[in-house]
Amino acid sequence: MTFAEPASTPALDAERRFHDTCRAGLAAMIEGADEQVVIGENASASGADAEVLGYQLRSQAKGLRELPQGPLFFGRLDFGQGGEHAGQSYHVGRLRITEHPAAPPLVVDWRAPVSRAFYQAGANDPQGVDVRRRFGWAPGSVGDSADLTSMEDERLGAGEGGQGASGSRILTGEIERPRVGPMRDIAATIQPEQDDLVRAGLATSLCVQGAPGTGKTAVGLHRAAYLLYTFPQRIQRGGLLILGPNRTFLSYISAVLPALGETGVRQSTVGELVAHGEVRAEDDEAAAVVKHDARMARVLRRALYGRVSADAVVDSVEVPDGTYRWRVPLGELRRIVADVRREEPPYDVGRERVRSRAVRLIQDRAERRGVTATHVWLQKVGRARVMSAYVDAVWPRVRPEEVLYQLLSDESELTRAAEGVLDEGEQRALLWGRPSRSYKSAKWSAADLVLLDEVAGLLEHPEGYGHIVVDEAQDLSPMQARAVARRATFGSLTVLGDLAQGTTPWAARRWGELLGHLGKPEADVVPLTTGFRVPAAVVSLANQVLARIDVDVPAARSLRGDGELRIEEVADVVAGAVGAVRRALAQEGSVGVIAAERDVPRVREALAGAGVEVAGPDELGARVTVLAAGVAKGLEYDHVVAVEPAAVVEAEARGMERLYVVLTRAV
Structure with a gap:
């Protein structure tokens, strides 16, 4: 060389x-x-x-x-x-x-x-x-x-x-260049195993199980750029979507695709993707866990299709046509509903299918009597008042909000839809204590919006994408995954994540089940275990934490022999954090100060009192950033000060996983 x-x-x-x-x-x-x-x-x-x-x-x-x-x-x-x-x-x-x-x-x-x-x-x-x-x-x-x-x-x-x-x-x-500001592209540094993933074909769905510092996010973004370059017309027809866990993360990665010459790609959170309204309520954990469970898909389907009833019509339909009346017998009307119901089309498609088949019966009778069934004539028959009344009776027009409102506010409706699917305790967790007067004034939680999207998907298939990149996918709930799957029915996925970093109550423990909910059970799961940015000293400590997490993922290894790890026991963790930040500022690079959410205000106050200029996680390019452990996922800093790791662990049920995330932000 x-x-x-x-x-x-x-x-x-x-x-x-x-x-x-x-x-x-x-x-x-x-x-x-x-x-x-x-x-x-x-x-x-x-x-x-x-x-x-x-x-x-x-x-x-x-x-x-x-x-x-x-x-x-x-x-x-x-x-x-x-x-x-x-x-x-x-x-x-x-x-x-x-x-x-x-x-x-x-x-x-x-x-x-x-x-x-x-x-x-x-x-x-x-x-x-x-x-x-x-x-x-x-x-x-x-x-x-x-x-x-x-x-x-x-x-x-x-x-x-x-x-x-x-x-x-x-x-x-x-x-190893210091990391300040937004995430950079890695076009100059792509490694062979990363390149294999980046250049996978458009029809291929991939799941990348990436240990910290292995570049899984960069791989996903560069694969998006590669697909836009290699399959421009097919991607433009369906579009390309980048899904991230939160807006802070999306801001951090937002400069990568433009640096590679690709602009106009939609970047969104799952919450924004399913935004059928404004989040104005917050669920307790028991309700949220049930709402995010895959069984809710069955409950919602029952609640929606429970409105369909062939028995709702009690007499034949007679459609006036001048001085003549075309009659469809009651038995035929009920048979139409039963046949369409068995075909399981989207709800709104089924509704119009019922109408068109009833009209077809009248058309057959009319043509046998010599009537020319023009387009205008067929429209007149289909929109006749008695025909619309029949369709509304057997297959009512509904909105997603109506279905979910009735389910969560009416105990008898919830019991009917959830019987044999959810137990009594789960049903009680779902039921609103003081429901609003109607669905129009209902206050929806973030989980409710996911359920509304499920119902909307039952009514009519949403517009899909040619390819979707899903980052931090291990934190998706089954119901969120189904929302993604509906938009990738005819497209492919790049699924990025690390099971060891799953911190939501519903985080995946195994990839197979989640890939099934995402609609791509055949996707190859490819592990990336070689870290290029997190130093070996940090990876060694993180692997000790990994051993205490119930996930089946290989331990990470690092190519970096440099880096320094210090564990300090101090009488005052806030004062200790100020001292650690001062030492870090004597070196080159960014400093991330990560603490349990309850400790963030006093850490910020102490640093400001010590004359250290601090920023929040959304202020990219700052020298010192103070952030809660809950928003650290996916971010990187040259130096990390982890304030009282025990408090991070104690703050939530998946505290050990959260600590694993915090420790591996250091590059």
Whole structure:
């Protein structure tokens, strides 16, 4: 392996000049995209076609203009004399850059097939690569060529170099760079096992069981970017969705996809996804646990379809048609309802199916008498008052709020729907003590919104996505998972999580059952156990906690031999935390001060009183962040001060899992 030192080699100077060329090429691409918008707006095409074309061109131009500033390439591949790319050299970056659409690219996109060798090639399998070059850029560079400070060559064709993070000084430095501000992309540092997951096909659903620091979140986001690049039309038809546990986490990861050239991807929490109203109530734990249980799906189906009754009609239907009346006998009307009920269509589809079949019977009779059944005639028959009254009687029109309100406020209705499914204690936990006057004034809890989404899904299938990335999936309840599954019926999932970090009362203990609720029981579960950011000293302590958690996951290991762990017993934990923060501030990087929720106010107050400027978890880029253990999941800090771990454990039923989360935030 060869290391080229800064500012002293002709090769490094040549790469800087080439970067200037790439910068000019990108500027030309942006200018050309703006010109295409003008041309497209003046194009003579049908209204719909012109609108689609204009939207595509404007989106492309907007995406190029909004690209974050940064280095335009991070690697180079020089191929040997054999194979498809014999004698070719390619610079690899986050975006394809070309001087002209028909010209060879100056930089190839990291997602392009040729770029895979950058991540997968090694001395034992060079994949046709003679030399792999990595570039070292100054931290925080906005892409000035002078910020290209070093480069490193691995002569794979000569049997030198390795595969993965081992042996590369630039790669190791980039992985271990201090973490301040939002999450960064890992396009320059993707490891072979991560690359395999990133490039899995669109039809493949994956579950990544990732130990702390293994990059599972980054893998999921880069897979999203890869799918958008590789299957643009199929993804655009269905859309792509990123689901995270809370808004703090989504803010933290929000810069990754734009840095990779992908904007406009929806990022949401599950609560926002199922928001059929405003959360204005809070359940006690007993009620919440029952509401999130998978058995509620059966209860809700019973409550909804209990409104359907063939016996609700007691006489034949006679539809007037001028001086004639078309009659459908009572037996036929009841048979229609029974047949449709057995077919189990969505509720609203079933309602219209009942109507259309009754109309069809009348149409058959009319045509036998020589009547021409035009579209207008059929509509008239279908919307006749007696026909609508029949449909409303046997298959009433309902709203999700009506169904859930009646279930939670009417003891007899709850008993009927839950009999044999929920025991008496569970039913009592669900029943409202003082219900509102109607569903319109009901105050819904967060769990109620999930139940409303279940009922809405029974009425009509929701709009789906081509692919959904679900992060921190281990904390999903079965009912939340069903909400995700309804939106991925014809799409695929990337499920990311760590069973050892499950902290909700309904957190999964095994992946198989949760994947079933997500509608993808066939998804492969792939473990990532090698940590690249959490130091070995921290991982060792976390593994001791892991041994006390009832989950079947492999222990993590770390490639980092550096890092420091200190356990201090102090008389005053708040004063001790202030001292620990002062020591951490003497070093480079961000500081996360994590405590049980009840202790956060006095820790913040003590730090402020000591002259330390502190921020909350939503204020990205702060040097010192004070946060409750409950919102720490998914976040990373260069230094972590865990204030009174025992208080974190005692604060909730899954306290040991919460402590595991807290300990592994340190990178």
